[in-house]
Amino acid sequence: MKPVITAYDWVPDFAKGQVRDLRVRWALEEVGQPYDVRYLSQGAQKRPEHRTLQPYGQVPTYEGDGTALFESGAIVLHIAETRAGLLPADPAGRAKALEWSFAAINSVEPFIMDHAMCTAFEADKPWSAPRLPGVEKRIADRFARTADRLGDRQWYDGAFSAGDLLMIAVLRIMDGDPLLKAQPMLEAYVARGTERPAFQRALAAQMAGFTGQPPAGWREPPRQEAGA
Known part of the structure; x- marks a missing residue:
């Protein structure tokens, strides 16, 4: 069975390509592991059913290999530990x-x-x-x-x-x-x-998943130029 990760179906434009499920997608692409994605609309990550997987109400999560994980770093290292290609043998x-x-x-x-x-x-x-x-x-x-x-x-x-x-x-x-x-x-x-081709595939997959709509009343946060 393919592992399942969670990701958002919408984020502001400045966050696209930066949400941390990209790291997990990249690791999976590097090791050649197909995966499925469960997309969450904004707000769904805070609901009790998701918090059972991610107590802080964030993405990504990972379900597979008989375990459920949160935190992108932990997930990437699990993928590296259980598949060849991302950790040296020695x-x-x-x-x-x-x-x-x-x-x-x-x-x-x-x-x-x-x-x-x-x-x-x-x-x-x-x-x-x-x-x-x-x-x-x-x-x-x-x-x-x-x-x-x-x-x-x-x-x-x-x-x-x-x-x-x-x-x-x-x-x-x-x-x-x-x-x-x-x-x-x-x-x-x-x-x-x-x-790297694996990164490019991961980025394209994340970008293709942004098909949802912003939550009602959402406004883009103000931006401040660095050094201003």
Whole structure:
């Protein structure tokens, strides 16, 4: 039986191509695992039946292999653990891939999400503009450290792995932003990852699923230019 993931049938335009089910789709495409999608309209993710799978009322979730999971990182690592192609066979290489998986989610993504809060989701709040310069400074430092460790390598540790998948998924949230452009090696790294056929299939599938309608009364949140 094919695994089933959940995804939204509608998100604002700025979020398309960024919802975290994309990471799971990408992992499944990399390992050649077909899957089904259960689409949720906006609001359905907060209902009790979905919260039994995802207690925080978000996507994605994963049902398959005799288990049910939430959190995109956990799902990607489960896929990598149970199918060949995203983790090295040797214990040391495997540990390195896991290391970069956690680095992406724990050491890089939180700073990027702070940026999104300041520039999009809470851009109209009085605290967002004063916080933004500090947020940008912290991102610049994290990007510099991340680029230094990558160096001139194609991937972080040998072959493309779950660690690269998650790091690229995180970094591309800032695609086109001056903070990422300031690190050409990281820009090239993201480009290599997103040029992979598996990523392109995953992105096309996610975009094709956005066929729903916005909830009644929805208004696009105000946006604030970074550095403003």
